[in-house]
Amino acid sequence: MASAVAVALLLAPAAFANFITPKAGGSPNANKIDSLYKIILYIAAVVFMIVVGTLVYSMFKFRAKKGAVAAQIHGNTRLEVSWTVAAALILVAITVVTFVKLGGIINPPNSNPGVVLSASTTQPTPPNGKQxxxxxxxxxxxxxxxxxxxxxxxxxxxxxxxxxxxxxxxxxxxxxxxxxxxxxxxxxxxxxxxxxxxxxxxxxxxxxxxxxxxxxxxxxxxxxxxxxxxxxxxxxxxxxxxxxxxxxxxxxxxxxxxxxxxxxxxxxxxxxxxx
Amino acid sequence: MAVTAPPVRPVRPVPQVITDTVVKPRQTKRWVEWVTTTDHKKIGIMYLVLTFVFFLLGGIEALLMRVQLSVPNSTFLTGERYNELLTMHGTTMIFLFVVPIMAGFGNYFVPLMIGARDMAFPRLNAMSFWLLLFGGIVFYCTLFFNPPEAGWWSYPPLSSIQFSPSGGQDAWIFLIHLTGISSLLGAVNFYATIANMRAPGMSWGRLPLFVWAILVYAILLIIAIPVVAAAVTMMLTDRHFGTHFFDPTAHGAPVLWQHLFWFFGHPEVYIMILPGFGMISEVIPVFSRKPIFGYKAIAAATVVIAFLATLVWAHHMFASPLPIVVMGFFMLSSFLIGVPTGVKIFNWISTLWRGSLMMTTSLYFAIGFIAIFTIGGITGIFLATFPVDWQLTDTYFVVAHFHYVLMGGAVFSIMAGLYYWFPKITGRMLNEPLGKLSFWVMFIGFNMTFFVQHALGLSGMPRRIYTYGPGLGWSTYNLISTIGSFILGVGILLTIINVARSLRVGKIAGPDPWKGNTLEWFTPSPPPPNNFDVIPRVRSVEPMRDIRRQVERETGVTQKTGGSERFARV
Known part of the structure; x- marks a missing residue:
């Protein structure tokens, strides 16, 4: 399954467009949302693989067998602190990427030269105010x-x-x-x-x-x-x-x-x- | 173990309550006993049965909607009928199924797990149940008149008297009030019980994690319910008494409703899922034969989630008129809630790690829950990122996300809890092979129904539309989803058959079939009306394990249980 998902991710822009990514291609804001989505998707895919991989592994590896005794572990502070911090860091990374991309999504660019047809001052406004x-x-x-x-x-x-x-x-x-x-x-x-x-x-x-x-x-x-x-x-x-x-x-x-x-x-x- | 004539002592496999059956002449008819009962166990059973009935009704509504959507331009339902079903499905599943079924499990097991003989206010407890029943009746009576059509979120102006003139909307308001009072009374009761009636030695650090979850569930209900109660009252006065809280034609604010509703609505999500987390935290250590990994972290994560749950409501409103800075705040708070949730998932997996897993149906559902909930949690990050949410909100992506969290999350945990606790409630075991079959059918059906809905949303299908045209690229996904939903229905049906069968012919469970950790397994199955003749002193998070060890030490005989050994591959 892991390889299937990996292949799906590689093919994402082409064959799987609209299956695992949002529609885009018409306008810069849609395209930037799409690329932000893909960044999160790649991070999410890695996290998902690790979590579900560990889950499935332990399901088969630690199934009750004759003579097997469960390890009586109550916790591990260092491990718990590190995955809390790791989770937080991933989210910080997504936050940074989001705010980097945000400007292109909410602020319109100028029209192409020569195609400005009318102007007004209603917000949001492209830099040259023509829209x-x-x-x-x-x-x-x-x-x-x-x-x-x-x-x-x-x-x-x-x-x-x-x-x-x-x-x-x-x-x-x-x-x-x-x-x-x-x-x-x-x-x-x-x-x-x-x-x-x-x-x-x-x-x-x-x-x-x-x-x-x-x-x-x-x-x-x-x-x-x-x-x-x-x-x-x-x-x-x-x-x-x-x-x-x-x-x-x-x-x-x-x-x-x-x-x-x-x-x-x-x-x-x-x-x-x-x- | 070599048995070399241990010092002779009377062998008692598990400490038994000696007077578990008190013979008394029956004075009242059985149904009168049920109607007038204040016993938390009977009330708990009534909660479980009633909410399961609502679950089936909500499920049938869902299947009808899926039939309508299976092919483009279907005429199976009209837009009016579809909107009614959509409203009834959402309202039923949230207000009449998931929230109260958690109260049902809580009612039955909180007193048993903390070593109490009943809830703090038994009659109030009965009142909670009956209010829930009446709320459900009021709501379902609209089937004979005009069911509400404005959705479970009931945004004005669509839900105003001008656009929803029928009494169905008022019945919906009445339902919110009745079930809200029911939940509030229940919450106060849980809080009082847990705060005051724990067994000697059961400090906060030894409270079972399910009880922690119910405690936090109660606190969240106390925070959230009054807000929605106020909001629906304002809606009621808008509709009938000439106020204009939400009426844009008289300087009212439709967005105000959205804030009030989601200030309730998002904590509600955690009200529904936290008790499920609690059940998973009970089931996994028992069947891993290991202590829970990071007890304090899980308990703390529960509290942190509850705190953050009150700070994330506007992530439901990213398409509404809100300033960017507000959206930024709610994105960050929603991200934050991912941290304690992730911590819980890591802790559960670590509990499985190096355990000795007894693959019972209950553990199947628990592991299935973790896998499904992980997907639901991850898609939550996409939705919390507000620019991405502008593409995803109000599409089938959201439908997929919250069904992964609520259907795959809450319902799978409820199933884990059902298979785990059924022997305690009825004294009989559920059939394991049938249970596992039910799990696999549900698991496949669930993923088939909801995984493709992510793709539907991404390819542009909005939620809540009753039909769609061909050629939009949605037809195949919709058909797959509909077929999946019927497979899911069959899976649930298998568990119903299992329950019906086991009630009559299930194997006798005995007091402690799983070698449980918590005090409910100290009582006979089903427990007597007073629960405990002697309340044991609690010395750890796993009092039942201590008791079992003590008996083993004193008798030299390995403790047999009520029959769970045959599920382990020993």
Whole structure:
């Protein structure tokens, strides 16, 4: 078994991705979480081998035999102190690694040169302060995205483009998400683009991603939000920046057209006395 | 040993209580005796039976959920039914099974192990049991109306009157109150008993480790239960009397509930596992024929775990709105708790080391427990590292982790305790081959069910979803997990069959079938109502061993036991 686990660990990055390591590859924060996870995994594997190896060995070696007498040992202070210290040292090591890696996980980097599309001052902020802001609003049982800075202040009157369930995002740009909920607690999670952030009504939470390449990323609400929680999926469609800009314009146009049609209908209904 | 006519003395294999059967005319019907009893042993048996029934109910709920998840887009259950089952499974297993079954073992064995004739407050003890029963009835009556749907953690606003209008949520609140009062009364009782009623000579340094564990269990309950009692009362007033503690639309704070709930909820985890640690600490030295390695370290680790257990609650909330510095604190405190837990594991293995292991079913479960709990402990380190937890929390990785700790940890230790103490409780042995079969089936089924759930979580499957689409890479793992869960169920069923069979035809155990270390083996099996006619003076952590040696010295005859020799390969 020991060799099987060792082989599994060696193959971890390739064949066993998503079996013993978290999803990654979409965004630097997800990748850094993944590498932190792997460091802990290697340490854990060694500890596990030692503990279970000793356990299994003693199970066979010290089985009651004729004439065997159990050694009447009550303890060994030096041994006990040393494994207490050893356990503590391992944890100190993991702590140090965690804090070394933490900066890259919580602080967004700058966008790639030339792909900055809009700027805002909402936290978290990349060093040059330029970012794409998308507001994520959880509600039973769908995610709503509003695009552009200032989206937090007013969802409707700013006439910002919005979409449901599927988010469009530009590749190479640092995207900051402002996350809110209108009803119960939801949790924003697209595994390849980083960790979870709860959407708690009454609070605004933040996360970010910087998609390394175009692609479609699957995610799902991760906090029980009611009977149809399983249906509250999310898709992030990462496209080249020019395409993103074109999509925004198109979405803006479609929304305006739809609003105009609704306005005209409302006017007609009001004038004809039906409303 | 050469038997050369020792000085003639009457040979008494094990010190026997002479008046173990008192014949008295039966005045009351048997069921009236059970309902009105204040005998800690009868109450203990009622606790064990009742909680095991709840264990089976919770297990059936789990199997129904596993059936639903076995294939993608299954229509076996609706989202509503699934959420109800999920809530009932969690609530049952925690409030109606693991916590009270530890109280059951504690009730039966704490007085026996410390050489007392009953608990300090026998009638209060009966009240604890009946409150638990009523709590369970209140909760399970919702099956006929609307079971709660907001999960055992019941986060508002989902559990508020607006989103969970049914009375099921109120029944859940009522259950928390009833079982909470039951646990509190039990805890006060345990504390008073252990502090005041120990046999002469049993100093704190000679307290059996199971009793240490129950003592700390009691203290943790006294710390944690009032907090959840307050929190669910606030939820109740939010729901019905117009307060807004947790209502974000009126400046209430849903995150406040999370803090209060997990301030209770994390000590609760140790409330569930520490008595299991205690049982393992009793079982391993007896079947290794060795003293426990590092008694003081294990007792101290129990106390340190309890202290740290009150400082780690927010590691359940790393995805909630919390400042990074707070997450850092809770990561470190959660790491710290790994140290005393590791110490215990090392001490158990060292107790096995150079022992003379009698491979009984009880020891099988104890060793299986160590292996499984080690995995659960190690995955705990991943979850405590908060940036990693952002990927893992609320996924099947967490489900796997806490089932390794609670199902593989607490339930395997309960099984070890059951096989160890059944002869004392009933006077009959459980069947060993059947027990070992049950162990292997459970062990395989357990790992099959829960090991792949780590992979499910890592490949992006969140918890608590009632169905999922094909093509996400989750289908195979889910099917394996479901098959495993049924194997696990068969394993548990084998032990139930074993118990049912042994109650009628099991071999007679005698007072001390295992050559035990602690005082419960000094009494006949089952013990008489008063436990001890004479309470022996305690001179070490292993009083029964001292007694056995003394008898051997005085009679020159090696002490036979009630039949455990045939399990040893001698």
């Amino acid at each position: 794409v802001t998308i507001c994520v609003q959880g509600r039973q049982y769908i995610w709503r995205y509003t695009y552009g800075s200032g989206c937090l202040n007013n969802y409707f009157t700013n006439k910002l483009p919005y979409s449901y369930q599927e988010m469009e995002a530009p590749a190479g740009a640092t995207v900051v998400l402002d996350i809110q909920s209108t009803d119960v607690i939801h949790s924003w999670w697209v595994p390849s683009l980083g960790g979870k952030v709860d959407a708690v009504p009454g609070y605004t939470t933040y996360t970010w991603f910087k998609a390394l390449h175009p692609g479609l990323f699957h995610g799902q609400c991760a906090q029980l939000c009611g009977r149809n929680h399983a249906a509250m999926t999310a898709l992030v469609n990462v496209v080249p920046p020019a395409q993103y800009q074109a999509w925004l314009n198109q979405q803006q146009r479609l929304i305006t057209q739809a609003n105009d049609r609704v306005g005209a209908l409302r006017q007609y209904l009001t004038q004809s006395g039906q409303l």
